[in-house]
Amino acid sequence: MNENRPTPSRRIAEDLRSDITSGRLQPGWKLPSGRELARRYGVTQNTANRALSILAAEGLIVVKTGSGTYVRESHPIRRLGPDRYARHKWQNTIVTVHADDRPDGETVEQQGGQTQDVALTEADEEIAAALGIEVGAPVYERARVMTRDNHPTHTMNSYYRREDVEGTAIVDPRPGIAGRGGGFAVLSERGLEPYEITEDISARMPTTEEALLLELPAGEPVVEVRRTTRTREGRPIEYARGVHAASRFLWSFTYPIPD
Structure with a gap:
């Protein structure tokens, strides 16, 4: 087993992080749900949800109850x-x-x-x-x-x-x-x-x-x-x-x- 290989949740988080930082996913855009990510990556929904939790903890995305998960909008400094x-x-x-x-x-x-x-x-x-x-x-x-x-x-x-x-x-x-x-x-x-x-x-x-x-x-x-x-x-x-x-x-x- 390769200890440096990212876990499935981290691999999903890395892909989404790359899309956000590169601008492929714009501020305010809605992200796929945990269920959709699980289907896309062939993992459990819990694994996909952990990936979203990683990005939320980093402040890259925000979860709006009853609406979904969105790329966080940037604020002028x-x-x-x-x-x-x-x-x-x-x-x-x-x-x-x-x-x-x-x-x-x-x-x-x-x-x-x-x-x-x-x-x-x-x-x-x-x-x-x-x-x-x-x-x-x-x-x-x-x-x-x-x-x-x-x-x-x-x-x-x-x-x-x-x-x-x-x-x-x-x-x-x-x-x-x-x-x-x-x-x-x-x-x-x-x-x-x-x-x-x-x-x-x-x-x-x-x-x-x-x-x-x-x-x-x-x-x-x-x-x-x-x-x-x-x-x-x-x-x-x-x-x-x-x-x-x-x-x-x-x-x-x-x-x-x-x-």
């Missing part, structure tokens, strides 16, 4: 770097995205949007440490689901000291950016202009709730971003936790090499 926080972009809801992850690739513009739920809550240990306040102190939580052309891309939960944002557009629960210029503009109007940002970025698998909220296929990870924003004097004015669909973003940074 948004390149994220420090420039996204530029002051001239604070009120801009149009984002530029790339058809792929190449910096010189074709770009298109998409309309951004967001839901918004605002609540007064108590700071946990992580929030308290980031904002320099006591655990249990009142903070405003601004929870949002971000979209591009009405498709969810990431969530963002921001936390603020109560006295910093009380009565401002930041605590207005209506959908969309805060006020006319967004949250950073509102903070600037309060004499708390954002100057420095620290971001910690990590990858993990999504929770069930996150997968449903972001419409993620099986097997797709998320990228979690934890952001602390400070004034020029070093006073923390916002702490945020974001969960991003990994396939829809590319982080890009250019900086001088430290001594």
